Amino acid sequence: MHISEGILSAPVLTAGFAGTAVLAAGTMRRLDMEEIPKISVITSVFFVASLIKVPVGPASVHLILNGLVGIVLGWRAFPAIMLGIILQAIIFGHGGVTVIGVNTLMLGGGALVAYGVWQLRHRFHLRQRELVFGALAGAAGTISSGLVLALALVTTGEAFHAIAATVLAAHIPIMLIEAAVVGACAEFLQRIKPDVLAGQQLPRQRPVADSATPPSRE
Amino acid sequence: MSDAVALDIDRYAHLESPVQRWDPRFKIATLAVLVLAIALLQTLPAAGLALVLAAFLLGLSNLPARFLTHGLGFVVVFLLPFFLVMPFSYPGAPAFELLGLPFAWEGLRLALLIFLKALAIVMISFTAFGSTRFDLSMLALQRLKCPSVVVQMLLFTYRYTFVFLGEMRRMYTSMRARGFVPGTNLATLRIYGHFVGTLLVRSFDRTDRVYKAMLSKGYRGELHSLVTFQAVPADYVKTAAGLVLAFLLLSADRAGLWVRAETGWF
Numbered sequence: 086m087h088i089s090e091g092i093l094s095a096p097v098l099t100a101g102f103a104g105t106a107v108l109a110a111g112t113m114r115r116l117d118m119e120e121i122p123k124i125s126v127i128t129s130v131f132f133v134a135s136l137i138k139v140p141v142g143p144a145s146v147h148l149i150l151n152g153l154v155g156i157v158l159g160w161r162a163f164p165a166i167m168l169g170i171i172l173q174a175i176i177f178g179h180g181g182v183t184v185i186g187v188n189t190l191m192l193g194g195g196a197l198v199a200y201g202v203w204q205l206r207h208r209f210h211l212r213q214r215e216l217v218f219g220a221l222a223g224a225a226g227t228i229s230s231g232l233v234l235a236l237a238l239v240t241t242g243e244a245f246h247a248i249a250a251t252v253l254a255a256h257i258p259i260m261l262i263e264a265a266v267v268g269a270c271a272e273f274l275q276r277i278k279p280d281v282l283a284g285q286q287l288p289r290q291r292p293v294a295d296s297a298t299p300p301s302r303e
Numbered sequence: 304m305s306d307a308v309a310l311d312i313d314r315y316a317h318l319e320s321p322v323q324r325w326d327p328r329f330k331i332a333t334l335a336v337l338v339l340a341i342a343l344l345q346t347l348p349a350a351g352l353a354l355v356l357a358a359f360l361l362g363l364s365n366l367p368a369r370f371l372t373h374g375l376g377f378v379v380v381f382l383l384p385f386f387l388v389m390p391f392s393y394p395g396a397p398a399f400e401l402l403g404l405p406f407a408w409e410g411l412r413l414a415l416l417i418f419l420k421a422l423a424i425v426m427i428s429f430t431a432f433g434s435t436r437f438d439l440s441m442l443a444l445q446r447l448k449c450p451s452v453v454v455q456m457l458l459f460t461y462r463y464t465f466v467f468l469g470e471m472r473r474m475y476t477s478m479r480a481r482g483f484v485p486g487t488n489l490a491t492l493r494i495y496g497h498f499v500g501t502l503l504v505r506s507f508d509r510t511d512r513v514y515k516a517m518l519s520k521g522y523r524g525e526l527h528s529l530v531t532f533q534a535v536p537a538d539y540v541k542t543a544a545g546l547v548l549a550f551l552l553l554s555a556d557r558a559g560l561w562v563r564a565e566t567g568w569f
Binding site: 087089090091092095098113116118119121122123124125126127128129130132133134136137139140141142148150153157164167168169171172174175176177178179181182183243244245246247248251262265266267268269270271272273274277278280281 | 310312335338339341342343371373374375377378381382384385388389391392393394409410413416417418419420421424425428429432440452453455456457459460461462463464466467468471485486487489491492493494495496497498499500501502503504506507509510513514517522523524
């Protein structure tokens with residue numbers, strides 16, 4: 086789900102770019118040279134995976150997978166999604182250049198929420214923990230993106246309230262699809278190669294001032 | 304699965320035209336200003352002029368029309384609901400009732416404005432990036448003070464996109480050969496989950512080799528290129544023309560000659 090060009094007002098577009106800049110700077114702190122090619126290669130996987138179409142009755146929808154980006158890359162999911170959004174704007178004209186900020190904030194923010202949900206799994210002892218929390222993370226990623234999108238539309242003007250509600254409702258079936266795919270994928274990765282998944286250890290208790298420190302993976 | 308998509312945005316960058324010859328740094332900076340000006344338009348005539356301008360630029364670049372079908376198709380699909388919802392949900396007094404629903408011309412006008420602006424911006428953006436080799440566009444972005452890390456990651460991501468698209472197609476072919484038929488059911492979604500997982504496992508192994516290969520070629524975390532940009536007088540003229548047009552468009556829009564499509568807008 087992207088928002089297209091030409092809809093949002095100038096303050097909303099500006100807020101999108103500002104929020105993206107702040108979050109990108111925060112999530113890219115202490116980026117190793119080694120991580121540059123790694124994040125890029127994994128981003129290209131997600132980029133092509135988002136071309137997959139899932140049949141829904143007579144129509145089909147594209148996978149979004151921003152929740153999966155969150156549970157694979159952790160904090161680094163945000164810059165990865167920013168790259169994906171920029172490339173989609175350049176290559177396909179999906180979204181567009183003036184909405185790169187809003188779209189990154191929407192999908193990247195969703196990925197961070199998904200990562201937060203994914204990390205909660207350490208507090209539970211279930212048999213199918215990765216399946217359940219992968220599915221929850223996939224659903225959380227989608228629905229929080231939908232909420233950001235609806236918020237962007239609502240703040241643009243009163244004329245957009247009805248369309249915001251329509252868009253949010255359309256996210257519900259997408260959320261179910263994403264939950265199923267991300268859950269299955271998380272369970273698969275846990276069995277085959279758990280290193281791929283972010284946050285395998287319990288998040289260490291850090292002093293508050295240092296809470297933005299990224300990687301819990303390596 | 305996925306339709307045949309063409310990922311090489313720069314496949315027509317070799318064509319000869321004033322747009323292709325325009326220095327990428329100047330081209331991207333100018334068209335970015337123009338796109339921002341268009342995004343801020345609030346009146347229908349100004350948005351119409353912007354669309355004419357975008358079509359003119361596209362014509363000048365010699366890019367074939369089918370180059371744009373995918374991008375413009377997306378705009379149409381995304382904005383169709385706006386035409387269906389906005390005229391019937393516009394706050395204020397409706398003009399008449401259509402099938403029992405209140406219909407407001409203002410809503411239709413707003414939807415049309417959005418549509419025209421979106422088309423113009425997508426056309427300009429395709430012209431900008433379609434008329435320059437991708438690596439040159441990225442290098443130009445770096446010269447325009449885009450953070451080097453972001454530019455590098457964009458180049459790597461773009462490059463590996465082709466690798467994984469090929470891999471994904473091969474995997475999908477073998478799935479089909481083993482009898483997989485996608486449907487609207489949980490089993491399909493589960494298989495797609497495993498499919499993406501397999502792609503991730505393969506790429507994860509690859510990231511390490513990519514990094515080592517880069518190190519062995521002297522990678523130090525920076526991007527080097529043998530390309531040097533050389534601006535000629537014509538580049539300055541094109542840029543000046545573009546900036547003047549952007550300014551004229553926005554000031555005509557704000558001068559109050561035309562009715563705004565939505566009065567409560569910023």
